Amino acid sequence: MIEILQQYWKPFLWTDGYNITGLAMTAWLLVSACGIGFCLALPLAIARNARNPLIWFPVWLYTFIFRGTPLYVQLLLIYTGVYGFGFVQHNEALNEFFRQGLNCTILSFGLNTGAYTTEIFAGSIKETNHGEVDAALAFGMSKITLYRRVIIPSALRRALPVYSNEIILMLHATTLAFTATVPDILKVANDAYSQTYNAFDAFGLAAMMYLCVSFTLIFMFRKAERRFLAFLQP
Amino acid sequence: MKKIFALGAAAMCALGIAAAPHAAQAKQLTQITFGVDATYPPFESLSPSGKFVGFDVDLGRAICAELKVKCVFVNQSFDGIIPALQARKFDAILSSMTVTPDRAKVVDFSSEMFDEPTSLIAKKGSGLMPTVASLKGKTVGVEAGTIQETYAKTYWQPNGVKVVSYQGQDQVYADLLSGRLDASLQDSVEADYGFLKTPKGADYALAGNATYDPQDVLGSYIAIGVRKDEPALLKKINWAIAKLHANGEYNKIQAKYFNFSIYNAEAAKQAP
Numbered sequence: 001m002i003e004i005l006q007q008y009w010k011p012f013l014w015t016d017g018y019n020i021t022g023l024a025m026t027a028w029l030l031v032s033a034c035g036i037g038f039c040l041a042l043p044l045a046i047a048r049n050a051r052n053p054l055i056w057f058p059v060w061l062y063t064f065i066f067r068g069t070p071l072y073v074q075l076l077l078i079y080t081g082v083y084g085f086g087f088v089q090h091n092e093a094l095n096e097f098f099r100q101g102l103n104c105t106i107l108s109f110g111l112n113t114g115a116y117t118t119e120i121f122a123g124s125i126k127e128t129n130h131g132e133v134d135a136a137l138a139f140g141m142s143k144i145t146l147y148r149r150v151i152i153p154s155a156l157r158r159a160l161p162v163y164s165n166e167i168i169l170m171l172h173a174t175t176l177a178f179t180a181t182v183p184d185i186l187k188v189a190n191d192a193y194s195q196t197y198n199a200f201d202a203f204g205l206a207a208m209m210y211l212c213v214s215f216t217l218i219f220m221f222r223k224a225e226r227r228f229l230a231f232l233q234p
Numbered sequence: 235m236k237k238i239f240a241l242g243a244a245a246m247c248a249l250g251i252a253a254a255p256h257a258a259q260a261k262q263l264t265q266i267t268f269g270v271d272a273t274y275p276p277f278e279s280l281s282p283s284g285k286f287v288g289f290d291v292d293l294g295r296a297i298c299a300e301l302k303v304k305c306v307f308v309n310q311s312f313d314g315i316i317p318a319l320q321a322r323k324f325d326a327i328l329s330s331m332t333v334t335p336d337r338a339k340v341v342d343f344s345s346e347m348f349d350e351p352t353s354l355i356a357k358k359g360s361g362l363m364p365t366v367a368s369l370k371g372k373t374v375g376v377e378a379g380t381i382q383e384t385y386a387k388t389y390w391q392p393n394g395v396k397v398v399s400y401q402g403q404d405q406v407y408a409d410l411l412s413g414r415l416d417a418s419l420q421d422s423v424e425a426d427y428g429f430l431k432t433p434k435g436a437d438y439a440l441a442g443n444a445t446y447d448p449q450d451v452l453g454s455y456i457a458i459g460v461r462k463d464e465p466a467l468l469k470k471i472n473w474a475i476a477k478l479h480a481n482g483e484y485n486k487i488q489a490k491y492f493n494f495s496i497y498n499a500e501a502a503k504q505a506p
Contacts (some may be wrong), residue, residue, distance in 0.1 A: 018391055083412050099414055101398070178378075181398050187378070193377035197316045197340055 001201045004192045011188045012209065021183040023209055027173045029109060029184065030213075034167055036110030044114070045121030045155075046147065059118065071173050074112055079104040079180040101180040109177075112168045120166060124159040125151060147171045157228045164221035168214055175210075185209050188232030263470065267305035268294050268458075269324040271312040276372045276427050276464040276491050277330045280309070283443040289491045294458075296483050300474040313379065316340060318463060326471065327459035330421075332381055334453035341459040343473045348488075348496040349455040351443040355410070355425050356417040358437055362421070362480060363446045373398060375406040381487070382419045385444060386449045403428065405431050417441060423496070 010016070014024035048059045059076050066074065082088055083098045128151050136150045178187040189206035193199055270291065270322075272280045278288040286307040297307035308324045315327055319341065325327075333343045354364040362368050369390060376383040378399040386397040400406045400414065406418045407429050422443065429435040445451065460468050478484040479497075488496060 080408060080412070083414065089413060178401060181400055183399070187399070190378060194313065195336060199314070199317060199339075 001205070004196060004198065004201050004205060007195070008188060008192045008205075011183075011191070012205065016183070016188075022185050022188045023176070023213070025182060026171070026184045026213070027172050028179055029182070030167070030171050032106045032150065033109035033113050033174075034170060036106070037113035039133065039169075040110070040114035041117035041121050042152075044118040045125055048118060048122035049125050053213040061226065063118050066112050067119065071108070071112050072176055072179065075105065075108045075176055075179055078108040102182050105177050105180045105182045109170065109173065112173070113166065116166050116169075117163065120159050120162050121155060124155040125161075127158070128155055152185060158232075160221065160225050160228060164217070164225075167221075168217055169219065171213055240327045240427055263301065263303055263467065265302070265306055266294075266298055266326060267306040267308055267324040268326050268328040269310045269315050269318055270294075270306075270307050271315060271329045272309050273312075274424070276423070278328070289487065289496075290328055290330060290347070292487045292490070293478070293484070295486060297458075297471060297474040300477050302471055316459070321461065322461075325464070325467060329457050331459055332453040333451070333455060333457050334381060337453075337459070340462070342462050342465070342468050343457040343459055344468060345457065346455040346474050346497065347457050347475065350421050350423045350496060351445075352385060352452055353420060353422040353425055353443045354417050354441040355430065355435075355438050356441040358439045360416070360441070362417050363439045364442045365446070366390055366395060369417065372396065373414065375400055375409055375415040375418040377401075377403045377406055377420065380420070381452050382421075382444075385447070386419055388449060388451050389446065392492075407434070409439070419434055419444065421488050423492075476506065 009121050012022040015021055016154065019025075047055050048063070050056045066212070079101060080085035080096075082104075088094045088098055132150055132154060133146065136146045174184055175186045177184040178190070185206050189202045192205070196202065224227065243385040270278045270286060272286055272288075273277050274288075276288055277290040278286065281287045286309075291307065294307070295305050306324075307328075310318050310323065310329075312329060313332075315329055318324065318339070319327055327341070331343075333338065334398050337343075346364065356362040362372065367387065371394060372389065374386055376386050378401060383397075383399055386395070391397045398409075400409070403420060403424065406415070406420070409415045410418050411434060422440065425440065429436060430440065458471055460471070478487075484497070
């Protein structure tokens with residue numbers, strides 16, 4: 001254990017000297033994927049609850065596809081499959097984007113968590129108390145103001161416990177990143193393992209790091225729930 | 235005090251009992267169990283009927299025949315093969331394992347079985363060579379955990395070559411084909427059989443062998459690995475390998491698989 005720590009503490013935490021690796025890479029994957037997912041989910045969740053089938057159907061199809069297939073397969077499709085198309089390689093911008101394993105990984109993670117987050121937010125928008133909406137309408141609020149001031153803030157608060165779960169699941173999903181050559185915590189653990197042949201220590205160390213990150217996230221969400229969901233407490 | 239003595243005596247007895255069958259086993263060698271990662275043709279693989287075949291496996295059988303013992307092969311994935319050896323799932327590793335200082339810390343190695351150079355493959359006519367000057371700014375793919383990864387990261391990455399590690403060798407080839415990689419670094423025979431001789435590899439060629447290695451990261455040669463507590467077995471295996479060379483059996487087996495000499499006499503001379 002000490003030997004691995006001495007030799008690998010730097011790659012485990014942030015760099016192997018040339019690239020960002022380990023914890024820093026895992027954190028970056030998580031933050032960027034969840035950022036993309038959140039930005040994607042907010043408008044899509046509203047569209048998901050629209051009455052017009054031309055609006056809700058495409059969103060339903062998106063969440064159906066991305067929730068219905070394994071993230072691993074999505075990653076392989078985006079990393080290996082999409083780059084195999086001729087038009088991607090011949091278009092300068094697309095080629096530049098898909099050439100990098102990191103871009104492909106963030107894109108697929110973002111789309112995946114976006115689909116789950118959309119459903120989480122859509123569900124909580126749907127369950128907004130009718131009284132709140134009626135009151136807002138009686139106040140003479142326009143549709144946009146109604147969403148901005150009443151429905152969205154209330155829905156996001158109520159979605160918090162489920163959303164925190166999704167973030168932690170996303171953290172665990174980042175272990176797939178090395179499929180697309182992104183050196184996350186697990187890749188460093190694999191390196192340490194193949195160097196020392198001490199599986200329990202190498203992967204145990206990785207597990208401890210994931211545990212620490214999970215614990216931090218849980219702690220932060222617990223704090224946030226205390227604050228934002230105070231009005232729901234008995 | 236008496237209690238402690240009694241405990242000590244009991245412990246001695248237990249040790250004695252545990253050690254006794256062990257000693258008997260070492261005296262009389264009746265069979266050798268080899269751990270093999272049978273996914274690496276032409277050295278070791280499973281035939282469609284489930285039999286172990288390949289150059290390495292044939293050498294193993296010949297060694298057993300020389301020692302007049304039974305030969306048993308056990309399939310075991312490469313990344314867990316050293317822990318499995320230490321857990322006594324088999325007696326020796328016979329799986330194209332290159333001797334490296336790190337591996338030698340945990341396993342004793344026999345004398346040379348064979349040797350294959352590490353080589354770079356790239357698109358035909360690319361003019362790339364396995365040198366820093368030629369590869370500067372290019373992207374080179376390697377399989378994670380291999381000596382080739384260590385090599386590329388030791389000599390090339392600090393000097394401006396982009397080195398990308400992959401989970402498996404097939405993924406390296408896939409990205410070489412898709413154009414993400416300019417070149418890839420791996421065992422020469424693996425490159426030849428696994429890629430260049432397949433239809434996909436038609437546009438690619440060997441760009442040269444990696445010879446510059448002052449820090450000796452590529453290790454020396456490929457050998458059989460045994461547990462450190464079994465010098466007797468190691469001695470017998472070494473004797474059998476020498477015998478195979480002396481009676482020409484080695485060359486016969488080699489001719490079955492390769493049209494070149496896979497035994498590096500130079501490396502064998504440097505052997506400890």
